[in-house]
Amino acid sequence: MLRLLRAVEITHDADIDAARRTYEAERQETEPSFDTLIADGWLAVSWGRVWAPRDYFLALRNTKDLPALAGLLTRRHNQAFLFQNPTVGDPDIGSLAADIEAGRKDLHHLLCRSPSWVAARLWDGRMKVELSRDLRNWTDRWQLLGRPELVCWQAWDETDAEEFRSGALAVVANEAGFSVWANFEAAVLRRLSLPHRQRPASYTNYAGKLPTTMVGRALWLRQPRLEALAYEMLAADALGLIGLLWLEVVHQELGTGPAARAVVLLELAVKHPELLVSLSFQVQQHPQLLADVALFPPTTALACLWIAQWQAPSGGWDRSLNDADDQHGKSAAFTDTVSLLGEFLEQGKADPAEAAALLKWCHDNSDGGFVDDATGSDTILAALRDIVARQSGEIARTILAALVHDIPTNPAIGSGAFAAALDVISVCHLEDCGDTSALIAAYTASFRENTYRLDARRIGLSSAAALYRLSEKAAGGANSFLYPFDVPSWLTRGAAENTNPYALVDDIGRALRAHIRILCRAIAGLGTEIPGGLVDALVHAIAAGALDDKVNGRVDAFAPRFEVSPSGRTERDRALAADLAMVLPLLPEPQRHSMLQAVLGTNEPLILAQLYQMVSVPDQKAVAARISQITPDTAAEVRSYVEVQARINALLNANLAQAAARFIDAEADVRTFGKVGGREEEQARWKLRLLYTSQDWDAILATPDPPTEAGVDPRAARDSVRFFKAIAILSKPAGDPEAAASMFRELFQRNHLSAYASNVFASEVAAVLKHNSFGQLTGAQERRARDALVEVDTMIAQCRAVGQDEQDTIALNKALLYLGLEDPDQALALLDTVNKAERNDRVAAYRALALAQQAHAGEASAALAEARDVFGDTPILRDVEAFLGAGVLPHGPTVALSLDASTRQQIKAALSDLMRLDPAAQAEILSPKPEPLDAVIIDVVRDACAALTGLMPMFPDASEKQDEDDYSAVLRELIQVHVNTLLGWSTRDQSKAGYSAKGNPGEPDILLQKGGSTLAAIEAVICDQPVHRESVQQDLTRHFTKLFTYSTGTLYFHVTYVFADDLEPICTYLCSCAHAPPPGIAYDRQERLAMSGTLPLGFVARYRREAEELKVVFLILNMGQTRQKTAAKTAGAPKAKGPTKKKKPRGSKAPPSTSTTQE
Structure with missing residues (x-):
């Protein structure tokens, strides 16, 4: 391979001189000149070669106004190989070179056992005439080798390595043609609009305004709408050289600051968008680089962002422990990095606007509820707030000014910038910082329209108070804040404008x-x-x-x-x-x-x-x-x-x-559009809840099992009755917690609902504390208490979902048990997790007990007095006061119970939890099959393919073959419908992924992803000719081979849209084709997919790549549907005419029939 690459001369149709000659030779008089194409953005020049995005080629393919440019773009990836004297000492190489020149073999597909070594030796043998030209020749050959990784200081001596580094940096600075931020937004708008022949300004809202901070720019570049643009940037040859320089930084010796080489590259990333995109991908592959990014002041906030966004890979083993460790590690890394940001801000090395952009992102991307309720768990936001609060007044005001500038006009409430600005004012006490009328104006403007997006959950108590203080200092006083809109005027205006009355009322209601x-x-x-x-x-x-x-x-x-x-x-x-x-x-x-x-x-x-x-x-x-x-x-x-x-x-x-009884009686008369599933079961549960509320234990225990009725799940109905019977057994005077625990365990074994697990634990707590409610547990009772704590954690881990009510109930009972075990610290920690929105006398009573155990008698008495003022003289407060005052034990413990074991509520919570799980965990829940993730994806794609073939009669010109991309676009949407709402997966078509044969980013037809992880790659091909033709076989084989270049995952789909009469010959050929995977992948076996209904014909081929197994699912879709069309024509043909009957005179009667066979 080394001798071949040294001997080959490579010519590219994309070389600027060759491209110019080709274009000018074919250009018509009405077409623009080559230089005009470059000036208008149709062609870009990078390192001596022209290139254009794929959608430019697609846009020009079917038009006739720029045929010379379309032809140039069609050939833009063509290469030619010419060998000079490759046969010295080895005639076999001469034969191979001749085959490559003649096109019988492809140099791209030749196997090289040690590509990194070959690449290193190619640099050793460079011509040493012109450094840029040497790098250009070396890069072409390095790409033919598959862009292998190599570290400069390991591959070469220091002289050669330094020459490579300096040459690569010179190419970036002088020849790569990289953008600069000053004109980048205009270039992006032109890039988006040009293939559609639209004005660039019309895409301003589509892309959004380019931010001025590194944090904002990184987020802007990686937004889904610009994903294709980001991958296009990575295709630049010069970025391959930069990638090798970053790899050297990864393998640098550890030090106390960013390496000098890293600083050079980071300075380039700050200047050039392409290098920033490259850096973001390098960090994903090599997280060690985050240390260098963090230690470079202009990018420290960027490092904080990437750490906060980091998604650690998850697996099936000890997932909860691993996830907790990953979250703890992320929090620790963010805390350390944001501390660096604070120091750089204080030293004037970091831009305060970067901190503002980071704080805005934290608020924009919070998935929690009310910000003050989530403060304890949102460690990232808490750490950032702490750093901002430590800054000087001048820096804080600069941060605030940047946030105010970014507040959207419609609506401000709900935007991260508005919440972050109030956050800064609050924690830095900037209410007197000057003119803040913009904030009050933004608040008022939020209520004018689009109230559908109003969201106050990110505005906490201190932020709201700061907003009021600002309004007091506004020019017109506080009234504009206190009365931002007038409801009667709003109603009148809506009526005058013929606004939908329901939408109008809802808009005002949300406001x-x-x-x-x-x-x-x-x-x-x-x-x-x-x-x-x-x-x-x-x-x-x-x-x-x-x-x-x-x-x-x-x-x-x-x-x-x-x-x-x-x-x-x-x-x-x-x-x-x-x-x-x-x-x-x-x-x-x-x-x-x-x-x-x-x-x-x-x-x-x-x-x-x-x-x-x-x-x-x-x-x-x-x-x-x-x-x-x-x-x-x-x-x-x-x-x-x-x-x-x-x-x-x-x-x-x-x-x-x-x-409740009044509304339950009225509910029976509520009419709905169609039958509501589970309505009868819910009605029966309400009646049991009423009996529980009135403490009619005997009536609950006398309730018979419901009869089997149409539309009612008999097992769920019986379980609901038994659930309340167990509650009655536990709650009635002289209750039997042992019997109740046994009943709840039986229910839990049949259905792992969190309410059952919660009440098993409540029964155990009642049994343990039956004769010693607030006293110390010892001996057998202590051991049983600790066993109960272990048991409830084990049961909850088996539940599909745990609602907030069950979490609070378990926390309260755990706190009571820990008080019996004399562990007040643990009890207080659990009480702090109970939903703060619901005022609870039980929480106040247990808190007083915990304070007393900590020898804070005065605080315990004060807590009881405060609780009595709020809740009155409740039984639990009386019991605790009597125990703390005179040591009087109550008659028995009153444990907290879970009362809602409805399947509906559990399903809602389970679906919410299902969305948050990683794909492997989701598949384990959805499929009992072996290899559940692959099984779920295969079922989804097959179902979508079946739906696509069912839609074929609805396609325009269904009798004629359409463009492959049209079918794939519909297939993508059908897959999206299956997986998006339930699982949070997404599908993308023509995304950049993997590599093409030329070393550029590949373009699979469909990628199935969750977050940034690719679950499967789908490649589709049309087959409308007999499969025995060589061109058809080559096309099918080429698409099969391309699959393995798109992803490092383990699941791929090869979908064939067939318009021929018979599918089986195509399936037979694909079975034989599957036996010959690309080099480096070993064929294992095949399995036919079971046929059912309208599911497409197909099979699964399994392969080995090093230690992992790969699967390729081949699906053959009957798109032509020739037999169905023939049958339809036959059914629609005119009937054969019989003998003509003689018409009877009007009003005459037929003679009576004399035979049953008479016609």
Whole structure:
């Protein structure tokens, strides 16, 4: 191979001089000149060669206005090989060279056993005439070898290595033709618009504005809409040289700072977009480079971003432990790197705008709920906030200015820039930093339109308080913040513009909910000094959204559809009732009374039932009284059955039995469009919940198993009855926790629901603490308590999903058990995990016990007194006070129980968890087959192929073959429908991946991915000629061989769109073709796919590549459907005519029949 490559002379049709001659020879008078093509962007020049994106070629392929350019692009990858004296000492090489020159063999496909060594020796034997030319020749041959990795200082002596480095850097600086940021946005817009013959300005919104920070630019370049552009950049030959220089940095000796060579490359990455894209891919392949990126001040924030985005590979072994370790490692790495960013900011080496862009990204990409509830778990945001808070006032103001500049105008609320700006103002105390009217204006403008995207969950208490303080200093005062819109005027304007009345009310409702949340959080964030105007504005907003009264300028903003929705689109914030309940105890009279009366003005029992569980005992009485006044006829209007269910469940959760009973009775009369699955089961469960709420244990125990009825799952119905019977056995006076635990275990063995596991644990806790509720556990009881803790963790690990309610219930019972084990620290840690939105007297009581065990008697008494003020004199608070005061043990423990074991709720939680799992774990759940991930993907692709063939009669000109890309586009969408919503997988067509025969990025027809991981590559080919033709066989074989170049994964699909009469000969040829994989891959065996219904014909071929197994699934699709068309024509042919009957005169009667055979 070394002698061949030294002897070969390679010519490229893309060499600029050759391309110019070819084009000018074919150019017509009406076509632009070669230089004009370059100036207009049709051709780019890089390192002496022209290139153009593939979609330029596709756009010109079917047009006639630029035929010379289309011809040039068709030949742009052509190469020719000419050998000079390769036969010295070895005649066999001469024969091989002759075959390559004649095109009988392909130099690209020759096997080389040691490509890195050959590449190194090629540089040793360079001509040493002109360094750039030597590098160009070496790079061409290095690409023929498959771009093998080599490290300069390992491959060559220092002189040769330094010459390679300096030459590569000189090429980048002078000949590569790389872009600079100043004109890059214009170049991208031209690149996107040119093949469609559109104005570049029309793509401004499509691509978005190019940011000025490295963090923003990296995110901009890797957005899905510009993915193809990013991969195009990687195709530049000069980036191959840069990749080798980065590889040398990877293998450098460890030091105390970035290597000098790394600094040179990082400086280039800061200047050139192509090099930044290259760096992002290099970091994915070699994470060690993150250390150098982090230690270089201009890119430290970029390193923080890439660490925060990092997705560690996951496997099937100890997944939870590995994921926890990965998350801990990510958090530690981010904390260390962001500390560097803080130091560089203080030293003036890093741009504060980079910190602003990073903080904005953290808020934009948060998947959690209310920001203050997630603060403890969001370690990345917490670490970044801490660094920002330490900065000087000048740096903080610069960060704030950058964020304010990035706030979108519509809407600001819900944008990361707006939340981050308020974050900076809050943690850095910048309320007096100058003119911040832009923030107030952005807040007000958010409510004008597009309220569908309003999202207040990223605005915490301190941020909302900071926003109010800013409004006080605004030129027009705080009113623009307190009253950003007028509901009557909005309704009038909508009616005048003929806006859909339902959409109009929902827009205003969403606006009111977001504004109410922020006003509540501002009050809570301000602390003791609460302005009266702020409370008045809150009361006004609550009154405007309390009920539907459009005549008087009010809408039903508290309707259940904002909490739950059949489409799944619900607010990701905490319940609105939690914000309202948070404010009530903070207000003095008469403001508290005014706000409570405004809330009680609503006729929606759902929000009142939620509020009932969170407010003090006196307020509970007022809320309960209002709920008792609301009947199903006077309650707010609902639009879906899901809202009916949510309303009833909220009343049951609040133990408001009488109100719940009214709405349960009314539910029987609710009519739906079609039968609702599980409705009867839900009705039976509600009745059992009512009996539980009224503590009618005997009635629960006397409930018979439900009869088998149509539409009812008998096992689920029986399990629901037994679930409540076990609860009754545990909860009744002199209950039997041992028997209850046995019943819950039996239920869990049949169906691994988290509610069953939670109540097994609750029964064990009740049994352990039966005679010693708050005392110390010793001996056998201590051992049983520790066994119970292990058992519940084991059971929960087997559950498909664990809802927040079950997590809270288990945490409360664990805390009680740890108090018995005298471990107050662990108990307090568990109590801190309980949902903060729901005020809980049990949490307060256990916290007081834990403080007492820590010898903080004064704090324990104060905590009890505070809880009594909030919750009143509840039984659990009395028991704890008696125990702490006189050592009096209560009669028995009152454990927390899970009451909702409905399959519907578990499925919703399970689907949410399923979306977050890695693909291997998802497949283990979905398929019982061996190799579940491959099995799921194969089933999905086969189903999509069957759907595609079923759609063939609907294609325009179905009788004629269409373009292969058209069929693949439909197939991609069909696969997407299968996997996107349920699993979060995505499909991409004509994406850049792997390599082409020329060493450029390859273009598989379809890639199936999750995140950045490729699950399968799909290559499609049309076959419309008999398979015995050599051209057809070559085409099928070429597409098979290409598959292995697209991905390093283990699953591939070869899809053949067949328009011939018989599929079996094609299948037979593909079976023989599958026996000859590319070099480096060994054939193993084949398996036919089972045929069922309309699934396509196919088989699976298995291969070995080193230690891993590969699969190629061959699918043959009957696209021509000749037999079906023939049958249709036969059925539609005119019937043969019989003998003509003589017409009877009108009004005459036929004679009576005398024979049963008479015609």
